[in-house]
Amino acid sequence: MDRSVGRARCWAAPRPPPSGSCMFTTRPTLQGTYGMVSSTHWLASQSAMAVLEDGGNAFDAAVAAGFVLHVVEPHLNGPAGEVPVILAPAGSPPTVLCGQGPAPAGATIGHYTGLGLDLVPGTGPLAAAVPGAFDAWMLLLRDHGTRRLAEVLRYAIGYAEHGHPAVERIGETVETVRELFETEWTTSAELYLPGGRSPAPGRLLTNPALAATWRRLIAEAEAAGPGREAQIDAARRVWREGFIAEELGAAAARPALDSSGERHAGTLTGDDLAGFEATYEDPVRYTWNGWTVCKAGPWSQGPVFLQQLALLPDGPAAEDLGGPDYLHTLIEGSKLAMADREAWYGDAGADVPLADLLSRPYNDARRALVGEHASYDLRPGHPGGREPRLGEQALAAVARSATGAAGPAAALGGGEPTVGGAPTVGGAPTVGGEPAVGADGATRGDTCHLDVVDRWGNMVAATPSGGWLQSNPVIPALGFPLGTRLQMAWLDPGLPNSLTPGRRPRTTLTPSLALRGDTPVLAFGTPGGDQQDQWSLHFFLHVALRGDAAVRSGLDLQGAIDAPNWHQESFPGSFHPRAMTAGRVVVESRIGEPAVAELRRRGHDVAVGEPWSEGRLCAVARDPETGVLLAGANPRGAQGYAVGR
Numbered sequence: 125m126d127r128s129v130g131r132a133r134c135w136a137a138p139r140p141p142p143s144g145s146c147m148f149t150t151r152p153t154l155q156g157t158y159g160m161v162s163s164t165h166w167l168a169s170q171s172a173m174a175v176l177e178d179g180g181n182a183f184d185a186a187v188a189a190g191f192v193l194h195v196v197e198p199h200l201n202g203p204a205g206e207v208p209v210i211l212a213p214a215g216s217p218p219t220v221l222c223g224q225g226p227a228p229a230g231a232t233i234g235h236y237t238g239l240g241l242d243l244v245p246g247t248g249p250l251a252a253a254v255p256g257a258f259d260a261w262m263l264l265l266r267d268h269g270t271r272r273l274a275e276v277l278r279y280a281i282g283y284a285e286h287g288h289p290a291v292e293r294i295g296e297t298v299e300t301v302r303e304l305f306e307t308e309w310t311t312s313a314e315l316y317l318p319g320g321r322s323p324a325p326g327r328l329l330t331n332p333a334l335a336a337t338w339r340r341l342i343a344e345a346e347a348a349g350p351g352r353e354a355q356i357d358a359a360r361r362v363w364r365e366g367f368i369a370e371e372l373g374a375a376a377a378r379p380a381l382d383s384s385g386e387r388h389a390g391t392l393t394g395d396d397l398a399g400f401e402a403t404y405e406d407p408v409r410y411t412w413n414g415w416t417v418c419k420a421g422p423w424s425q426g427p428v429f430l431q432q433l434a435l436l437p438d439g440p441a442a443e444d445l446g447g448p449d450y451l452h453t454l455i456e457g458s459k460l461a462m463a464d465r466e467a468w469y470g471d472a473g474a475d476v477p478l479a480d481l482l483s484r485p486y487n488d489a490r491r492a493l494v495g496e497h498a499s500y501d502l503r504p505g506h507p508g509g510r511e512p513r514l515g516e517q518a519l520a521a522v523a524r525s526a527t528g529a530a531g532p533a534a535a536l537g538g539g540e541p542t543v544g545g546a547p548t549v550g551g552a553p554t555v556g557g558e559p560a561v562g563a564d565g566a567t568r569g570d571t572c573h574l575d576v577v578d579r580w581g582n583m584v585a586a587t588p589s590g591g592w593l594q595s596n597p598v599i600p601a602l603g604f605p606l607g608t609r610l611q612m613a614w615l616d617p618g619l620p621n622s623l624t625p626g627r628r629p630r631t632t633l634t635p636s637l638a639l640r641g642d643t644p645v646l647a648f649g650t651p652g653g654d655q656q657d658q659w660s661l662h663f664f665l666h667v668a669l670r671g672d673a674a675v676r677s678g679l680d681l682q683g684a685i686d687a688p689n690w691h692q693e694s695f696p697g698s699f700h701p702r703a704m705t706a707g708r709v710v711v712e713s714r715i716g717e718p719a720v721a722e723l724r725r726r727g728h729d730v731a732v733g734e735p736w737s738e739g740r741l742c743a744v745a746r747d748p749e750t751g752v753l754l755a756g757a758n759p760r761g762a763q764g765y766a767v768g769r
Contacts, residue, residue: 149682150759160755160768161185162742163574164200164651167288168192169757169765171279172576175271182582183211183268184276186574187261190588191280191338193572194604195331196288198593199297200570200651202604203334204255204372205590208420210407210637212644213268214581218418218637220407222628223260224609225253225400226471229625230391233615236623241384243517244611244623246700247595248382249390251608253629255372257588258363260402266356268582273355274342284603285335287328291763294329294593298322301594308381309597312605316593334603337368360401368602369397375599375606383700390606407637410434410482415668416639422478422620423471425698426634429657429664431461434487435494442669446688446715448722455692455709455728456494458658460503462695467504467512470620471628480507498727500526500706502695515616521696525706571633571651575744577753583746585635585647587656611700632698636660638668640748646679648743650758654698655691659739662689667743681743681756688714689738705729712738736760744768 154160159176163169171192172185180188186209194203207223231253236244245251265276298305298316305313315331316322323329341362348358362368376390407418410430417433419426435457444450468476480486490505502522504512514522571589576582590607598605612630613623621630634656635649646667650659666684690711696704707729711720714735723730742764745754755766 149680149686151682153680153682154755154766154768156753156769157579157751158753158769159185159576159578160744160753160766161189161574161576162744162755162757162764162766163189163193164572164740164742164758164764165193165196165291166763166765166767167196167283168572168574169767172574173767174279175276176576176578178275180271180275181269181580182576182578182584183264184271185576185578186584186586187265187269188276188279189574189576190257190261190586191277192283193574193588195280195283195334196291197572198331198604199294200592201257201572201588202591202593202595202607203258203602204252204604205257205588205592205607206253206255206609206631206633207257207260207586207588208424208631208633208635209260209264209584209586210418210420210635210647211264211268212583212637212647217642218407218639218644220405220418220420221260221264222403222405222420222423223256224423224628224631224633225256226626226628227253227610227613227623228391228393228396230393231610231623231625233617233623235391236615239386239388242615243700243702244613244615245382245384245388246611247608248380248384248388249376249378249392249596249606250382250388251611251700252376252390252392252596252606253609254392254396254400255591255607256400256402257590259360259400262356262360262363263402263404264584266353272352273345273359277338277342281335281338284331284338287330289326290323290329292325293761295322295324297594304381311600312593312598314600315598315603331603333600337602340367364398364400365394369394371599371601372397372606375597378597380597392606408478408482412436413668414640417664418637418639420634422469422476422630423628424631424634425465425469425654425657426636427469427478427481428461428465429634429636429661430482431464431487432457432657432661434482434484435460435491437491440665440669445666445669446719448719448726451690451715451719451723452498452726452728453494454662455723456499457491458692459499459694460490460493460505462654463502463504464507466502466518466696467514468507468620470622470630471624472620476620477507477510481505483507496726498707498729500694502704502706513619515614515619515622517614517616517702518696521702521704522706525704571653571656573635573649573651573740573742575647575649575742575755577647577744577746577755579753581644581746581751583637583644583647583744585637585649587633587635587649587651589633589651612698630698632656634660636664638664643748644746645748646743646745648741650739650741652691652740654695655739658691659689659741662687663739663741663743679745679754681745681754685739685741685743685756685758688712690715691738710738712736740764742766
């Protein structure tokens with residue numbers, strides 16, 4: 125494998141493109157009839173497949189994979205993080221399972237501003253929301269799975285106890301926080317810097333404390349009785365009220381150095397943990413070009429995907445893909461949708477005008493704002509005649525960007541990092557590249573994704589994140605840290621995304637599920653913070669517009685994943701320190717010099733990244749006519765994998 129192209133010139137030569145297509149793929153779109161899995165780590169994918177082979181269904185497999193991802197991608201997610209899930213049980217409509225915990229009761233704006241803060245820190249206990257992932261996984265297993273808790277956790281326990289070969293990014297991430305771990309977060313150093321050495325690529329990395337946590341959880345759950353559902357509910361109680369809750373609450377109460385440069389205790393308490401349960405809700409839907417796409421609500425950024433679809437002109441065709449006109453239209457539409465996200469999205473219930481934001485008249489009017497040249501302005505709309513309002517720090521980010529001063533994010537990297545490599549301009553990293561990390565722990569993690577479809581037609585997409593190793597000090601008795609999702613809420617009152625006890629901070633996590641008619645066909649998603657609903661949209665358009673002619677038996681998932689990708693940064697980021705870079709578009713060099721030149725002629729500030737540096741997409745599909753199952757996975761970073769038969 126040639127690492128000179130951002131870790132993504134694959135170990136196998138690209139296969140020839142299908143007849144009549146300009147696409148190539150790094151590997152085939154997998155096809156079969158028994159089951160398909162795609163995730164951001166091959167061990168999670170294979171663990172999920174092992175569950176399917178053992179007779180489990182897609183939901184059993186997803187839970188097993190989710191817990192394996194906590195072990196093998198600890199720099200990208202952890203048990204005290206969060207996970208939104210979109211599931212479609214065979215014969216039933218899609219449902220969203222929300223594993224995003226809310227702000228604790230003590231997380232008031234006054235508490236944070238009283239500490240002299242104008243932003244929620246990006247690391248440390250003050251940034252910890254109520255952990256939501258564990259309860260969501262348990263509900264998925266209890267309500268839709270068939271396996272016992274011990275049966276799905278045994279894969280994660282095995283890798284934590286006996287070790288897994290560390291991927292490169294674990295050690296690289298630990299090195300960025302070495303000084304912080306050695307001087308402040310010493311419990312993290314004990315796990316990730318044993319003997320002063322960070323995990324070397326390919327060396328076995330163990331987490332005995334995490335394995336012991338899950339073994340004790342299982343033992344206490346099984347003591348509740350023989351019933352599968354009763355044991356799962358008992359495990360939920362242990363998390364919320366038992367030994368795990370005690371350790372989580374104690375960790376939140378211990379002051380730790382955070383990205384403000386000060387040591388703060390958090391607001392999370394035992395009462396917050398005891399009061400949280402994951403919830404089901406209806407997805408937000410939008411129908412486009414014969415497809416219906418389902419997303420989580422505006423407590424996520426999911427409707428941004430749908431707004432971008434609604435802003436597209438009528439009649440796009442496969443031959444438009446990748447051309448300068450197509451790129452310019454998508455870039456400018458993304459800017460408008462992300463501006464609306466900033467002004468209107470949040471866990472604010474009926475105060476979010478979602479129906480207006482997705483309406484035809486509103487998007488016809490918004491589409492008319494797309495001109496020949498790039499816009500450098502943040503332009504939220506007026507859905508239903510409402511007046512948009514932006515917070516002070518968002519306006520400050522806009523002002524800094526307008527003067528060319530990107531602010532502290534220029535040194536840190538913007539949002540969650542891509543895996544393929546940092547895009548550069550003249551040798552300098554762009555805001556969208558890999559973050560540098562200071563001794564105060566000013567860093568952001570990334571995210572994972574997994575998709576599963578089984579032989580019965582059950583389908584699930586999930587995007588686990590948060591609670592990564594660089595978010596908070598490791599809790600030694602548990603083997604994992606708290607999360608930092610509160611950093612996404614603003615400290616201005618009265619906004620849809622204002623920090624409010626009991627409300628979910630607006631998350632970037634955004635799995636997708638698409639239907640043809642009423643039939644679920646496609647589950648997909650990607651890590652990447654603010655980029656997720658940009659990269660995912662570009663993938664989806666390649667799938668939807670290229671159609672059945674692209675690959676035998678249906679959809680060319682791998683070709684769509686491999687297609688050159690890009691993202692724009694003309695909006696305040698979701699991660700501390702919430703910067704933006706007006707006009708900036710980061711593209712993979714494979715997009716071609718003619719397209720880059722034309723975008724620059726139209727006024728875009730184009731940063732050309734490495735050939736394989738944008739996106740970490742996963743996808744599975746099911747042909748409703750034949751029952752054939754399909755899967756593809758991202759080659760960037762040489763880590764994602766699809767398996768199936």
